[in-house]
Amino acid sequence: MASKLLMEKGLSDVGRGKGAGQREPSRALEPVNNRMPISPQIYERLRRAITTLVMLPSEALSEQDLAQQLGVSRTPVREALIRLADEGLIDILPQRGSFVAPIRLSDVEEAQFIREALEVSVVQRLAGHASQAFIASVRANLEMQRKAVAEGDRELFLELDEAFHRRLCEEAGLPRSWRVIQVVKLQMDRVRYLSLPEPGHLETLLAQHVEIFEALEAGEAKQAGARMTAHLREVLRTVQRLNLARPDFFGR
Amino acid sequence: MASKLLMEKGLSDVGRGKGAGQREPSRALEPVNNRMPISPQIYERLRRAITTLVMLPSEALSEQDLAQQLGVSRTPVREALIRLADEGLIDILPQRGSFVAPIRLSDVEEAQFIREALEVSVVQRLAGHASQAFIASVRANLEMQRKAVAEGDRELFLELDEAFHRRLCEEAGLPRSWRVIQVVKLQMDRVRYLSLPEPGHLETLLAQHVEIFEALEAGEAKQAGARMTAHLREVLRTVQRLNLARPDFFGR
DNA sequence: TGATACACACTACCATGGTAGTGTGTCAAT
DNA sequence: ATTGACACACTACCATGGTAGTGTGTATCA
Numbered sequence: 001m002a003s004k005l006l007m008e009k010g011l012s013d014v015g016r017g018k019g020a021g022q023r024e025p026s027r028a029l030e031p032v033n034n035r036m037p038i039s040p041q042i043y044e045r046l047r048r049a050i051t052t053l054v055m056l057p058s059e060a061l062s063e064q065d066l067a068q069q070l071g072v073s074r075t076p077v078r079e080a081l082i083r084l085a086d087e088g089l090i091d092i093l094p095q096r097g098s099f100v101a102p103i104r105l106s107d108v109e110e111a112q113f114i115r116e117a118l119e120v121s122v123v124q125r126l127a128g129h130a131s132q133a134f135i136a137s138v139r140a141n142l143e144m145q146r147k148a149v150a151e152g153d154r155e156l157f158l159e160l161d162e163a164f165h166r167r168l169c170e171e172a173g174l175p176r177s178w179r180v181i182q183v184v185k186l187q188m189d190r191v192r193y194l195s196l197p198e199p200g201h202l203e204t205l206l207a208q209h210v211e212i213f214e215a216l217e218a219g220e221a222k223q224a225g226a227r228m229t230a231h232l233r234e235v236l237r238t239v240q241r242l243n244l245a246r247p248d249f250f251g252r
Numbered sequence: 253m254a255s256k257l258l259m260e261k262g263l264s265d266v267g268r269g270k271g272a273g274q275r276e277p278s279r280a281l282e283p284v285n286n287r288m289p290i291s292p293q294i295y296e297r298l299r300r301a302i303t304t305l306v307m308l309p310s311e312a313l314s315e316q317d318l319a320q321q322l323g324v325s326r327t328p329v330r331e332a333l334i335r336l337a338d339e340g341l342i343d344i345l346p347q348r349g350s351f352v353a354p355i356r357l358s359d360v361e362e363a364q365f366i367r368e369a370l371e372v373s374v375v376q377r378l379a380g381h382a383s384q385a386f387i388a389s390v391r392a393n394l395e396m397q398r399k400a401v402a403e404g405d406r407e408l409f410l411e412l413d414e415a416f417h418r419r420l421c422e423e424a425g426l427p428r429s430w431r432v433i434q435v436v437k438l439q440m441d442r443v444r445y446l447s448l449p450e451p452g453h454l455e456t457l458l459a460q461h462v463e464i465f466e467a468l469e470a471g472e473a474k475q476a477g478a479r480m481t482a483h484l485r486e487v488l489r490t491v492q493r494l495n496l497a498r499p500d501f502f503g504r
Numbered sequence: 505t506g507a508t509a510c511a512c513a514c515t516a517c518c519a520t521g522g523t524a525g526t527g528t529g530t531c532a533a534t
Numbered sequence: 535a536t537t538g539a540c541a542c543a544c545t546a547c548c549a550t551g552g553t554a555g556t557g558t559g560t561a562t563c564a
Contacts, residue, residue, distance in 0.1 A: 037346055037517065062545070073519040075327075078546080082331060083338065088428070094289055095525040095546055110428045113377075114370065121369035176340070176362045180432055287525075289547065314515070325549040330516080347516050347555040 042070060043080035050089050050100055051189040057102040057249045061090070087183050102251025103190055108239050111184040116232050118177055119165065120225040123212065126172045128219030134171045138213055141167065145209065149202045157202055158192075164209055188235050194246070195238040205234065294322060295332035302341050302352055303441040309354040309501045313342070339435050354503025355442055360491050363436040368484050370429055371417065372477040375464065378424045380471030386423045390465055393419065397461060401454045409454055410444075416461055440487050446498070447490040457486065 046066070049055045063074040063081065070077065081098055084090040088107060092098045101107075141164055148157040169178035195201070208231040215224035243250055298318070301307045315326040315333065322329065333350055336342040340359060344350045353359075393416055400409040421430035447453070460483040467476035495502055 039517080063547095064545085067519095074546095075518055075520090079331065079334060081546095082335070086335065086338070092546075093526090094287065095544095096527075097545055106425075107428065110426055113373070113426060114429055114432060117369045117373035118366065121365070125365075173358075174362055174365060176359065176436070177366055180366060180436075184428070184432075291547080315517095316515085319549095326516095327548055327550090333516095344516075345556095348557075349515055 037076075038072060039076040039079045042072060042076045043083050045070070046080050046084060047089065047186070050084070051186060052193055053190060055100050057100050057190070058251065059100045061098045061100065063098070087186055089186055103187075103239075103249050104251055105239070105243065107187050108191060109236070111187040112232065112236060114184045115181050115188075116229055118181055119168070119232065120228050122168055122172050122174060122177060123216060123224040123228050124221040126168060127216050127221035127224045130171060130216060134167070135217060138164065138167060142206075142210060142213060145206050149206050154202065157205075161205065161209075188239070190249075191239045191242055192235065194242055194249075198238075205231070208234070289328075290324060291328040291331050294324060294328045295335055297322070298329075298332050298336060299341065299438070302336070303438060304445055305442060307352050309352050309442070310503065311352045313350045313352065315350070339438055341438055355439075355501050356503055357491070357495065359439050360443060361488070363439040364484065364488060366436045367433050367440075368481055370433055371420070371484065372480050374420055374424050374426060374429060375468060375476040375480050376473040378420060379468050379473035379476045382423060382468060386419070387469060390416065390419060394458075394462060394465060397458050401458050406454065409457075413457065413461075440491070442501075443491045443494055444487065446494055446501075450490075457483070460486070 046055075055061070061081070063077050066081075067074040067077045081090055081092065085092045085098075089101055090098055091101050141160055145157060145160045145164070148154075148160060165181070166178050169175065169181070208227065212224055212227045212231060215227055298307075307313070313333070315329050318333075319326045319329045333342055333344065337344045337350075341353055342350055343353050393412055397409060397412045397416070400406075400412060417433070418430050421427065421433070460479065464476055464479045464483060467479055
């Protein structure tokens with residue numbers, strides 16, 4: 001039973017606090033929509049537990065257990081599991097059980113394909129149409145990335161990395177595309193989480209970000225796309241190494 | 253109250269029958285996984301009701317009502333609604349109500365963008381790598397499309413159209429990509445459902461299918477991609493017309 | 505007439521009980 | 535030692551009760 005582990009890693013005690021770490025705006029008279037249902041919160045926690053490998057691939061779950069550990073009833077847990085199954089992070093076998101999906105090479109490769117198709121199109125659309133505010137904010141982001149790398153703060157770098165890619169979609173006016181990317185990216189997040197402690201890796205990623213940005217700023221659509229392709233394919237190298245190092249995480 | 257309408261259109265009486273019209277294989281010793289939970293069936297029915305405009309945009313729903321009309325409890329209905337909300341077909345306002353999402357121009361356009369990015373990549377990857385079995389099956393599909401057009405069977409043509417595009421993804425070994433396309437396509441399906449009775453439209457689509465196929469067969473990746481782009485953009489013309497004809501279906 | 509307090513009728517939401525289906529271990533018979 | 539039957543523990547699944555939150559209509563007061 002892995003319940004203790006989950007507890008210690010901070011899975012329990014939901015609490016009706018604020019949603020995903022958003023900054024509190026200093027303006028009064030906000031829409032007050034903080035009364036968020038807890039079901040999405042459960043989803044969020046479980047998703048994080050999976051992508052950070054707190055819950056290991058192929059591990060058996062159960063609505064009952066998770067509900068107890070999280071301190072809520074089975075219903076919101078079940079709803080979260082269904083959603084995670086939709087996204088391919090969990091396999092639900094009717095009347096048998098729910099299991100953390102093993103890392104499937106085919107899924108990772110296809111996620112890579114989807115992400116590449118979308119993000120390349122995004123930067124190509126964006127090239128030459130970037131606003132000044134956008135340029136400035138991305139430049140600031142890249143500067144923070146540089147600091148994170150210098151300080152060796154991998155966690156922070158990951159967040160900035162994500163923000164960088166999300167920002168591109170937002171500027172292009174494509175929020176739903178980012179949602180899709182976010183979902184398929186989940187397949188790779190587990191891989192990346194393991195692969196971080198590789199020397200020089202963060203530097204490579206940062207350099208690629210800068211190159212993409214420069215092509216974008218210069219309005220060179222084709223080059224921006226090509227560089228994005230090269231950048232995203234970095235992950236594939238990682239998954240190959242990991243497949244050899246930890247074959248027990250992988251499945252059919 | 254639109255309950256009567258829904259009943260008559262075949263929304264009620266779920267029944268634990270077979271899943272989505274699959275052919276029964278004549279081999280013994282099959283996995284027998286026909287004991288499908290009814291929750292996905294409810295989802296399927298609601299989805300169809302929305303895309304075929306049995307349930308109109310902005311129409312108010314309620315777990316309670318739907319459960320009664322469908323003859324099941326509120327739980328599977330709720331689960332279906334959550335999934336539909338995830339896919340952007342339903343807006344759930346906590347503690348207030350659930351509503352069929354209005355057709356949003358921005359959503360339709362972005363769905364178009366996503367689909368284009370993906371499907372163009374698919375045909376480019378596929379060009380020149382198509383198996384003989386694939387060539388044959390697509391050829392058969394196109395022949396059936398021709399018949400459907402000749403007989404003016406719009407419903408059948410839509411199915412064959414969908415099968416055509418799905419087949420491309422399958423042959424490319426990209427089932428998840430088809431899933432993504434399927435989801436974003438939902439945004440356009442409502443539009444298409446209204447726009448069918450336009451003279452010469454089916455002929456145009458069929459001709460485009462043939463052109464894509466020929467480029468694919470000839471291994472001309474670039475041209476296949478270009479033709480797919482042109483093909484998919486047909487929908488945009490439709491949505492513009494419809495926006496003028498039925499502005500009440502559209503929202504923010 | 506206009507604004508305000510309030511009761512009511514809804515909603516989605518979470519909790520919980522009951523059930524059919526499935527795997528597993530135990531024990532008997534071969 | 536292998537196989538088979540059977541009881542049991544476990545699962546996801548659906549049904550249903552209770553509750554907090556929200557909009558709306560309706561009296562009451564200025």
